[in-house]
Amino acid sequence: xxxxxxxYQCPNCLAGLRFDGGKGKLLCDHCDNEFEVELVExxxxxKEEAAVSAxxxxxxxxxxxxxxxxxxxxxxxxxxxxxxxxxxxxDDTTVATSCPxxxxxxxxxxxxxSQGRPDLVIPFKLDKKAAIAALKNYYKGKKFLPKSFSDExxxxxxxxxxxxFWLFDGQADADMRFRGTTSRTYTSGNYRVTETSHYxxxxxxxxxFEKVPADASSKMPDTHMDSVEPFDYNELKPFSxxxxxxxxxxxxxVKAEDCVERANTRITNSTEEAIANTVSGYATLTREYSRxxxxxxxxxxxxxxxxxxxxxxNNKNYLFTMNGQTGKLIGDLPVDKGRYFTWFIGIAGGLSxxxxxxxLFI
Amino acid sequence: MKKTVIFLLILVVGLSLLPLGVVATNSxxxxxxxxxxxxSELQLIRLENRAKSLSETYQCDLRIIIVxxxxxxxxxxxxxxxxxxxxxxxxxxxxxxNCVLLTLSMNNRDYDFAVWGTRAExxxxxxxxxxxxxxxxxxxxxxxxYYSAFGAFFNRAExxxxxxLNGRPFDTxxxxxxxxxxxxxxxxISIIVSFLLCSVWRSKMKTASIAKTAHNYIPAGxxxxxxxxxxxxxxxxxxxxxxxxTSSGSGRATSGRSGGSSGRSGRF
Numbered sequence: 001x002x003x004x005x006x007x008y009q010c011p012n013c014l015a016g017l018r019f020d021g022g023k024g025k026l027l028c029d030h031c032d033n034e035f036e037v038e039l040v041e042x043x044x045x046x047k048e049e050a051a052v053s054a055x056x057x058x059x060x061x062x063x064x065x066x067x068x069x070x071x072x073x074x075x076x077x078x079x080x081x082x083x084x085x086x087x088x089x090x091d092d093t094t095v096a097t098s099c100p101x102x103x104x105x106x107x108x109x110x111x112x113x114s115q116g117r118p119d120l121v122i123p124f125k126l127d128k129k130a131a132i133a134a135l136k137n138y139y140k141g142k143k144f145l146p147k148s149f150s151d152e153x154x155x156x157x158x159x160x161x162x163x164x165f166w167l168f169d170g171q172a173d174a175d176m177r178f179r180g181t182t183s184r185t186y187t188s189g190n191y192r193v194t195e196t197s198h199y200x201x202x203x204x205x206x207x208x209f210e211k212v213p214a215d216a217s218s219k220m221p222d223t224h225m226d227s228v229e230p231f232d233y234n235e236l237k238p239f240s241x242x243x244x245x246x247x248x249x250x251x252x253x254v255k256a257e258d259c260v261e262r263a264n265t266r267i268t269n270s271t272e273e274a275i276a277n278t279v280s281g282y283a284t285l286t287r288e289y290s291r292x293x294x295x296x297x298x299x300x301x302x303x304x305x306x307x308x309x310x311x312x313x314n315n316k317n318y319l320f321t322m323n324g325q326t327g328k329l330i331g332d333l334p335v336d337k338g339r340y341f342t343w344f345i346g347i348a349g350g351l352s353x354x355x356x357x358x359x360l361f362i
Numbered sequence: 363m364k365k366t367v368i369f370l371l372i373l374v375v376g377l378s379l380l381p382l383g384v385v386a387t388n389s390x391x392x393x394x395x396x397x398x399x400x401x402s403e404l405q406l407i408r409l410e411n412r413a414k415s416l417s418e419t420y421q422c423d424l425r426i427i428i429v430x431x432x433x434x435x436x437x438x439x440x441x442x443x444x445x446x447x448x449x450x451x452x453x454x455x456x457x458x459x460n461c462v463l464l465t466l467s468m469n470n471r472d473y474d475f476a477v478w479g480t481r482a483e484x485x486x487x488x489x490x491x492x493x494x495x496x497x498x499x500x501x502x503x504x505x506x507x508y509y510s511a512f513g514a515f516f517n518r519a520e521x522x523x524x525x526x527l528n529g530r531p532f533d534t535x536x537x538x539x540x541x542x543x544x545x546x547x548x549x550x551i552s553i554i555v556s557f558l559l560c561s562v563w564r565s566k567m568k569t570a571s572i573a574k575t576a577h578n579y580i581p582a583g584x585x586x587x588x589x590x591x592x593x594x595x596x597x598x599x600x601x602x603x604x605x606x607x608t609s610s611g612s613g614r615a616t617s618g619r620s621g622g623s624s625g626r627s628g629r630f
Contacts, residue, residue: 142563200595207586222572227571266575331570343560
């Protein structure tokens with residue numbers, strides 16, 4: 001079990017620091033000071049080095065009880081909060097969390113072994129307020145949304161999560177063949193003549209893909225993670241635990257090999273569409289043959305910022321997800337059937353009257 | 363000219379056989395001429411009187427001419443026969459020669475329905491001609507119910523003239539039988555539009571889905587076409603005979619009619 005945990009503490013007052021995405025700095029809520037990520041990383045490294053040289057061992061303890069089965073215990077990790085000394089138990093994929101007792105943001109770098117350490121991270125740019133505002137905005141203009149849903153429901157939970165993703169680079173070599181037709185119609189004597197010309201169309205292309213994402217967390221619904229794309233990769237930064245305080249973070253529990261098929265399917269579909277778009281001028285087009293040869297490239301392990309907002313209505317959970325960098329929010333809303341049919345009948349009825357009146361004067 | 367003279371001679375013979383009371387018009391022809399004997403004497407008198415009355419009321423000749431076989435008079439196209447009848451017998455009312463003429467040639471069951479003159483054409487729109495033929499005259503002719511067919515012709519003609527005099531000639535706008543169909547079409551279109559609109563709104567409430575493509579991850583210059591060929595293989599040709607108006611009876615013909623008339627020819 002990992003036992004090491006880190007609280008980035010304020011150099012002035014020793015209170016816990018949290019990462020502020022908007023400013024790109026670590027903030028102390030106690031004394032209102034702001035610190036550059038690099039500075040705090042250096043201070044923390046110096047502090048750890050001094051502790052090791054002084055022979056000070058981190059104070060930690062893990063209490064295993066008989067209440068957990070071996071299988072459960074294998075997926076649990078216990079930590080001592082370095083701020084309040086409370087024991088925290090979380091699963092084996094948690095990288096960053098907060099202490100439920102003192103609320104101190106906590107990073108568990110022991111979880112980030114050499115294999116589990118992300119290559120890159122996109123820091124949060126949008127905060128919790130922005131996520132709540134985006135959700136309220138998402139409700140607007142939804143004609144079939146039950147009124148009680150937006151009026152009564154309250155957010156059960158909102159959390160910023162660094163979600164593990166694999167980014168796949170690759171190249172597709174493709175050969176495709178189509179059958180196309182063009183036609184012209186003219187009149188000859190008492191006959192209408194239609195001439196149809198048949199063509200064989202072949203295309204070959206190389207298509208490069210960079211950083212096709214596939215989420216590497218089994219806890220996160222793939223539909224939500226796919227739908228909040230795209231992220232702006234220009235803001236990818238070398239990974240540092242200093243970006244994690246104040247947010248949750250998981251390490252991957254789906255291996256890159258298990259995500260390859262999803263990425264390859266997307267690459268194949270896009271390659272076929274891109275090639276088909278180069279064929280024009282035909283009245284009909286039918287695909288006859290397609291051969292896509294995929295060549296794998298680099299795979300990067302990254303953490304991407306996502307706000308998860310969950311709410312409950314009529315004993316059913318509704319999950320919304322917002323891209324913590326771009327603000328794109330997605331999620332499925334309930335449909336009020338009464339409102340749906342009211343609108344349907346209203347539009348159909350009103351339009352029927354208008355069209356009927358117009359048709360009588362045409 | 364020769365065939366006109368022959369036809370005139372035959373008609374004169376035919377006219378001499380008709381009851382005296384029937385031949386009571388300004389022209390040389392009765393309003394209803396039955397050269398085949400499709401109508402009884404009583405039916406003929408009734409129709410003649412009705413045609414005469416309507417013609418004088420609306421100042422437009424309403425005429426029916428039935429011959430056994432137009433080819434006996436040298437005609438292959440009933441349109442030509444109708445034109446010659448109109449011009450040779452100086453048919454029509456007033457200076458504009460307003461006339462509505464229904465001509466039948468019974469051997470091949472050809473018909474021609476022709477309208478001359480502003481007053482007649484104002485009452486008999488193209489839509490009105492189609493309507494009177496398809497719904498009132500041709501179905502009855504096809505059933506050999508000639509008296510009903512000609513009676514319907516005069517009844518509808520009276521209605522058309524009345525509507526035209528009221529400034530609302532019979533057409534798609536004023537045809538009351540279209541109202542139900544128009545409303546039905548409007549309702550169907552409205553339901554489809556409403557369904558599409560509601561589907562779009564509903565889809566905006568379900569935004570979580572699996573990504574199927576990766577277009578966003580093709581970098582600039584990342585797509586390189588390395589080969590392309592569009593090869594012509596062969597050509598196929600299909601010919602469809604264009605249905606002529608006279609053979610199908612469904613088309614509208616205005617060309618070839620004298621005096622800029624409108625109307626329709628065909629078979630019943």
